[in-house]
Amino acid sequence: MVVDLLQVREQIKALGESAVVRHQRLKEMRELALMMLRNPALELERLQKKALLIMHNFDPNLRCALPVSVGGEFLSVGSSYPSPKFFPNATILAVDGSQIPPDRHAEVIFGMINLGAIELDTTSAEAPNVSINSRLFYDEELYTESGFITDSRLALIRDLSERQRLIELAVNAKYPLISLTDGPLELWGAREGDLGSDFNKSLELYIDILRKLFTLNVVVAGYVDKPGASLVVRLLEIALIEEGKIKDIKNYYPLRGLVDIDLFRPFLGPGERSTVFALQFKTASQYRDELALHFFYLNVGGINQPWLARIEIPAWVAKDNVMLDLLHAVLIHQCNIMGPRPYPYLLHRAHEAAVVSIQEKEQITQMISMELRNRGLAVGKISHKQSGKNLGGRTRYNGGKLLP
Amino acid sequence: MTIISIGRLLRAGNAGFVVGCRVTQLDAPIFGAMVQADLEQDYRIYGLVYDIHIDDDGLVRQLVIAEDVDENVIADNRFNRNVPLEISILAIGYCQNGRLSHLLPPRPPLSLDSIYLCDQEELCKFTNAGHFGYFRHILRAENLPIEELLAAHLQQAQLAHVRYGDPTWIERASQELITLLRDNYPLLMNLLGSLRDVMITA
Numbered sequence: 295m296v297v298d299l300l301q302v303r304e305q306i307k308a309l310g311e312s313a314v315v316r317h318q319r320l321k322e323m324r325e326l327a328l329m330m331l332r333n334p335a336l337e338l339e340r341l342q343k344k345a346l347l348i349m350h351n352f353d354p355n356l357r358c359a360l361p362v363s364v365g366g367e368f369l370s371v372g373s374s375y376p377s378p379k380f381f382p383n384a385t386i387l388a389v390d391g392s393q394i395p396p397d398r399h400a401e402v403i404f405g406m407i408n409l410g411a412i413e414l415d416t417t418s419a420e421a422p423n424v425s426i427n428s429r430l431f432y433d434e435e436l437y438t439e440s441g442f443i444t445d446s447r448l449a450l451i452r453d454l455s456e457r458q459r460l461i462e463l464a465v466n467a468k469y470p471l472i473s474l475t476d477g478p479l480e481l482w483g484a485r486e487g488d489l490g491s492d493f494n495k496s497l498e499l500y501i502d503i504l505r506k507l508f509t510l511n512v513v514v515a516g517y518v519d520k521p522g523a524s525l526v527v528r529l530l531e532i533a534l535i536e537e538g539k540i541k542d543i544k545n546y547y548p549l550r551g552l553v554d555i556d557l558f559r560p561f562l563g564p565g566e567r568s569t570v571f572a573l574q575f576k577t578a579s580q581y582r583d584e585l586a587l588h589f590f591y592l593n594v595g596g597i598n599q600p601w602l603a604r605i606e607i608p609a610w611v612a613k614d615n616v617m618l619d620l621l622h623a624v625l626i627h628q629c630n631i632m633g634p635r636p637y638p639y640l641l642h643r644a645h646e647a648a649v650v651s652i653q654e655k656e657q658i659t660q661m662i663s664m665e666l667r668n669r670g671l672a673v674g675k676i677s678h679k680q681s682g683k684n685l686g687g688r689t690r691y692n693g694g695k696l697l698p
Numbered sequence: 699m700t701i702i703s704i705g706r707l708l709r710a711g712n713a714g715f716v717v718g719c720r721v722t723q724l725d726a727p728i729f730g731a732m733v734q735a736d737l738e739q740d741y742r743i744y745g746l747v748y749d750i751h752i753d754d755d756g757l758v759r760q761l762v763i764a765e766d767v768d769e770n771v772i773a774d775n776r777f778n779r780n781v782p783l784e785i786s787i788l789a790i791g792y793c794q795n796g797r798l799s800h801l802l803p804p805r806p807p808l809s810l811d812s813i814y815l816c817d818q819e820e821l822c823k824f825t826n827a828g829h830f831g832y833f834r835h836i837l838r839a840e841n842l843p844i845e846e847l848l849a850a851h852l853q854q855a856q857l858a859h860v861r862y863g864d865p866t867w868i869e870r871a872s873q874e875l876i877t878l879l880r881d882n883y884p885l886l887m888n889l890l891g892s893l894r895d896v897m898i899t900a
Contacts, residue, residue: 419769421777631771633764639771642757646779 316551323552330530331557332372339368345532348543349574356543358528359554359571362588362612369569371526375622377565382623384513385467386414388474388640389459390648391452394655395445396436399680401673402662405431405443406655407452409459410647412640415468416627422640426647427459432662438492450483450496457503464512470617472513472624476641479516479587479606480575497580504585508610513617517625517638521604525589526554526571554591555602562593562600565626570612581608588612592622594629594636601636603629702815704733705785710806713835714745717785717813721776727785730850732816732824735807740795743803744816744824744832745787746851748842752783787813788839788847790832791824798824800831818858825855825867830874837878837885844885848875849892856896868896 330336338361349356361368394406407429414422436443460473481500483493507514527549535546558568568591581587586609595601605625611617629636663673676684704727705719715735719727727733727747735743758775761767775781792803807813816824824832836848852871859867872893879886 414770414774416768416770419773421773422770424774424778630766631761631764631768633760635760643774643778646757 320551320556323549324556327527327530327549327552327557328560330533331526332561334370336371336533338371339363341529341533342368344537344540345529345574348532348540352541352543355576356528357525357575358532359525359589360529360574362570362572364613371529371569371571372561373569374562374566375569376563377567377626378619378623380623381416382472382620382627383417384470384472384620384624386416386472386474386624386628386640387460387463387467388412388638388644389456389463390476390641390644391456392645392648392650393448393452394650394658395448396431396443397680399677400659401676402659402666403432403436403674404658404662405436405448406650406658407431407448407455408648408650409452409455410644410649411459411463412643412647413463413467414640416624422643424643424647425463427455429455430658440492446483447492450481450493453481453483454496454499454503457500457507460512460514461503461506461510464507464510469511470513470620471510472515472621473507474628474638474641474644475516476519476645477516478518479514479608480573480577480581497577501580501585504581504608508584508608513611513621514608515611515621515625516606517641518604518606519637521555521591521602522553523604524549524553525573526557527552529571554604558591558593558602559600562591562602564593564596564600567592567605567622570607570618572612573606584608584610592625594626596634596636599634701817704813704815707735707807707809707811707813708784710808712789712802712804712806714786714788715807715813717787719783719785721781721783727815728850728854730847730854732790732821732851732854733787733813734816734820735811735813737805737807737811740793741805742793743789743807744791744793745789746836746847747785748788748839748847749786750784751786752781755781785813788835788842790835793824798827800828800834802835818861821855821858822862822864825859825871826864830871833875833878845888845892848889849896852893853896 342361342363345356345358345360361371363369389409389411391407391409393408394404396403396405409427411425411427412422431443431448438447456475460475464471464473481493481497483496504514531546531549532543534548535543539546562568570588570590573587573589575587578587587606588609588611589604589606592603592605593600594603603625605621607618607621611621625638628638628640631639632642666673705717708716708718710716717733727750729747729750731747733745733747735745737743757779758781761771761775789803789806791798791800793799794804833848836842836844836851839847852868855871856868859865875889875893876886879889
């Protein structure tokens with residue numbers, strides 16, 4: 295079957311008509327939010343207390359930014375900080391992972407986590423060190439306490455393995471050391487039901503890993519490209535809600551549709567970062583003291599081509615201006631390497647090392663099948679459903695030759 | 699004899715083959731160099747390097763338009779990344795059971811066979827065997843820069859022959875080429891032009 299393009303066309307027309315209205319509405323919201331953000335009269339201490347009150351009494355799942363105070367004084371939420379002018383002399387460590395989830399339709403059932411790590415000394419002209427760690431999940435390893443391993447469980451193991459690999463490499467690295475991972479620093483995963491206990495165990499392990507990285511004095515950062523979060527926007531919504539109505543906060547979204555980068559894009563110049571915010575989320579209390587998660591926005595784009603990323607950092611980095619400046623300088627330098635599509639070069643390389651191609655997956659399948667056959671064991675067959683999906687597309691008759 | 703490996707076989711046919719290698723090995727093969735593939739005991743294939751090319755990929759295309767590329771990024775792309783680097787070789791003969799032949803090899807080399815640079819002694823032995831029969835393969839390869847390939851080959855072969863006491867080899871080789879190309883005036887003229895350059899630099 296093909297898509298009914300006539301039906302879709304009507305819907306696209308309607309989409310276009312509402313887009314104009316939406317655009318105007320977003321523009322007005324952005325102007326209001328920007329005015330609030332840059333208003334020096336915004337009472338940040340009161341706002342922080344209000345947000346914490348909401349989180350404790352009305353919405354424990356509240357996810358938003360919180361203003362940060364240094365020495366009892368709150369950092370202005372509408373400030374921007376230029377890129378440091380020095381060349382970052384440091385070691386940069388980037389780790390990324392990919393996974394092959396078990397496929398019950400395949401002839402052999404296995405899973406895999408592949409980690410790519412790259413370590414670069416910015417003071418050296420030598421090629422960085424690249425390492426790959428591949429772990430196969432087979433037989434009993436495909437089961438957890440709650441049953442057959444799920445994609446999200448495998449992703450959780452991958453995230454933990456990435457951080458574990460960071461520690462292994464950080465122990466023998468040259469310092470100062472900056473570690474980069476792709477995505478948020480917060481550990482993601484299902485927290486409810488049977489998967490909840492898995493997640494809680496993983497979270498404990500993760501907190502332990504973060505603590506070790508703190509002890510090693512590593513400048514830890516998670517890089518979120520093209521972030522779609524509304525953390526600061528939600529903070530402004532909290533500022534907007536009247537005290538008497540805060541019990542209805544779960545249904546109060548006057549700035550819905552606006553995302554944080556809409557706010558920061560107009561006033562963060564090339565290379566500039568925003569002020570640092572604390573991150574409020576459901577399990578934030580698990581990340582205590584020096585491990586508390588923070589973030590800032592960074593414009594890694596060029597003149598007239600702003601491109602914003604969210605950088606998540608733990609409190610020990612957020613509170614240390616030397617670390618913060620070093621990280622800022624490293625990220626701008628790394629992104630500049632990639633030219634017109636800025637993204638940290640080493641994170642791209644770590645991803646390149648980690649990614650498992652379809653051909654490689656096929657090769658692993660064949661290797662397992664061959665091993666089993668060599669030992670006289672039967673190998674399963676691909677499901678008929680998958681077999682049907684693998685059938686070739688339609689071909690044309692052309693003088694007795696089949697066209698590809 | 700120093701054996702210099704230039705890489706391993708990627709794909710092959712009777713008339714030629716393609717070798718893949720690391721950038722670190724790239725200083726060994728040069729355009730026109732004679733190479734050999736030792737397939738099994740008493741069976742060796744000879745060829746001439748007629749093209750060395752480096753493919754790009756998405757990342758390299760993006761990096762080339764960045765303002766500055768750090769030394770360590772260049773090194774990373776050259777030494778760590780799987781950027782394809784291919785050397786194309788024209789088959790020109792073989793040696794089986796100790797007998798050299800300027801015919802096409804009966805079987806091509808196989809995937810991942812090692813390919814080596816021929817040393818000067820081997821080069822002299824092959825080019826002195828028979829009566830320049832291997833020139834046929836070069837002159838037939840219309841899609842290749844025939845004059846340049848011949849000139850590069852003659853230059854390298856001449857250096858080897860001079861070293862091994864046969865400075866007149868190039869005259870015999872040139873005479874043979876003139877005879878073979880007597881009916882192809884444009885190619886002959888281009889070739890003579892190239893040979894003049896060989897004489898100047900040799």
